[in-house]
Amino acid sequence: MKVEFREFNPFDLWIWLEFETVPAPQETHYIEELFNSWYYLGKLGGFNAENLQVQDEGVNISYMDYDSAIAEDAMMAPMHNMGNLEYLGTWGRCWLDLGTSDPIALDVLINALIQLNREYVTIQRLIVGGVNEDWPTVKQNDSFI
Secondary structure: OEEEEOOOOOOOEEEEEEEOOOOOHHHHHHHHHHHHHHHHHHHOOOOOOOOOHHHHHOOOOOOOOOOHHHHHHOOOOOOOEEEOOEEEOOEEEEEEEOOOOOOHHHHHHHHHHHHHHHHOOOEEEEEEOOOEOOEOOOOOOOOEO
């Protein structure tokens, strides 16, 4: 799976997926479950780089002292909105307002899509941002989940 980045606006972001073939219903189900799960984690502030205490600790986290005060003092970093996944031929797309979530959210999504590509759905290309000349976009307003 090739990963490309185009013009990036976290408050008005299109994510494009190019599949090898037109995705079957089960394949679209996997994609939609992944995006919905990822979005809900983001909506709850899960991608907040200001509070990565476990990651920052390193590999030895046995008996780690987790500082709840640091977690409480971290600024909120929730995603704001996600549109419905749409499909047209071998393409899929999803509109997002990433809000104040941190770029680690994109790493998590890319990692999950790489694994999904290995096991369930053949994805040729993931494009983060920009537009697709073959499939015009419209400004998102009301179609949020």
